[in-house]
Amino acid sequence: xxxxxxxxxxxxxxxVVPATCAHLDGLPEPAPGTADGCEECLGSGGTWVGLRKCLxxxxxxxxxxxxxxxxxxxxxxxxxxxxxxxxxxxxxxxCYTDEVFLRxx
Numbered sequence: 001x002x003x004x005x006x007x008x009x010x011x012x013x014x015x016v017v018p019a020t021c022a023h024l025d026g027l028p029e030p031a032p033g034t035a036d037g038c039e040e041c042l043g044s045g046g047t048w049v050g051l052r053k054c055l056x057x058x059x060x061x062x063x064x065x066x067x068x069x070x071x072x073x074x075x076x077x078x079x080x081x082x083x084x085x086x087x088x089x090x091x092x093x094x095c096y097t098d099e100v101f102l103r104x105x
Contacts (some may be wrong), residue, residue: 006104007024007093007102008102008103009021009100010092010102022097023081023082032053032086033057034060038061038068039070040070041066041068041070046062047067048067048068049062050065052085052094053083053086054071054078055080056078056080056081059078060086061073061083072096075097083096
């Protein structure tokens with residue numbers, strides 16, 4: 001899945017959100033750490049609901065609806081702010097720091 005060249009903050013369920021995200025500039029285009037699933041769950045035998053790819057380093061972790069919440073834990077442990085969904089047909093990202101949804105521009 002190609003990384004959009006630009007992201008915009010998107011409304012979340014009709015809520016008013018900030019017009020910008022402070023973490024959009026200079027996002028690299030990392031390759032995913034694995035295409036097989038959540039890196040931590042694969043190592044521990046855990047399960048996941050959805051996957052998120054870190055846009056800083058490519059780490060693949062499970063979403064907040066998953067038991068391990070490894071994408072969230074990775075973002076906060078490493079200061080990596082934005083992860084995108086890897087779900088089929090999904091084209092959004094989430095900034096864990098600003099707590100906003102992002103859509104391709």
